[in-house]
Amino acid sequence: ADFEKDLRIFKRLFSDPSFKPDMIKIYPCLVTKNSQLYHLWKKGEYKPYNTEEAVELIVQIKKMLPKWVRTMRIQRDIPSHLIVDGVKKSNLGEIVYKKLKEEGVQCQCIRCREIGHRLSEGASINPENITPLKEAYKATGGKEFFLSYEDPENNILIGFLRLRLPSKKAHRREVNEKTALVRELHVYGPMLPIGEPGEGIGQHSGYGEKLLSWAEELAIENSKEKILITSGIGVRDYYRKLGYEREGPYMAKMLI
Incomplete structure (x- = not known):
């Protein structure tokens, strides 16, 4: 070693x-x-x-x-x-x-x-501090956007989304130069059935929808016409309610 x-x-x-x-x-x-x-x-x-x-x-x-x-x-x-x-x-x-x-x-x-880990360590969260943050970086020929909602003062992460502008080497037929990809969307907090309102901060507090809307805006700003989501089977209905439809293994939405 x-x-x-x-x-x-x-x-x-x-x-x-x-x-x-x-x-x-x-x-x-x-x-x-x-x-x-x-x-x-x-x-x-x-x-x-x-x-x-x-x-x-x-x-x-x-x-x-x-x-x-x-x-x-x-x-x-x-x-x-x-x-x-x-x-x-x-x-x-x-x-x-x-x-x-x-x-x-x-x-x-x-x-x-993650909010759960930080709260278990004794940290406290101030809802007024929760801020949307963006970090962009290049990776494997494409461009990545890490979008998040955080309490920076207390170093607490509520949720995040990974948006990718793929490289020219992307080989899936669903992906072309006018496509953006949501590779991961994750909001932390207590688990509840889909559609059931939650209390406080975390899942079912609207952060997932806010992150997705933000990703769509960024995709449009970068001249993309379609957005694809790598989605698990259990959350496809969630994306359908937000205007997405099945396209191959993805959930897709036209942006123009």
Whole structure:
């Protein structure tokens, strides 16, 4: 394991437009018996991170994460008795977050700013602070817009939408140079049946509709004539109520 090299790789991952993923899982490499890596380890040709080294690396990674990426998971679930060398503690993520807190650092990834997580940490939200925010960046030949509703003062994320202006390499027949794509729309908060009004802040408070309307406006501003949504089956009716119709695997709406 090479700390400085791995740190450079993560820096490139979020600065090089060839990459810039939406989500990451951080799995420190472990040596298990009878694997190919095990034979290299036995010969002294490979040495994995121990717990302390892995924690320090992940803390440095968490400090650099942009607001549009989500940390999905830290550490694989592998029983410690199967691990010959590497991180043997099963609560690596907990140790990482504890160290961040000790250093007075708040990770800016989506997961760490979700309203549920922040409220469970004792943060409070001021409805008057909730603000629409936009961040644009280039990724894999196209342009991305990360639209969100947040309480910036308390570092709380209510919901977000990923809008993509695709590259010329987009190959789906539904997509052309006049198409914009909504790749993800997510509003956090207590779950309720679709159509049932909610109280307070979160799901069913209108933020999803506001984000989608904003995305449509941005698409028009960028000379797009159609918007497609990557939609799960269960929310297609939600989009139908907003003027969208099925087009292949997408929900689609003409903007002109």
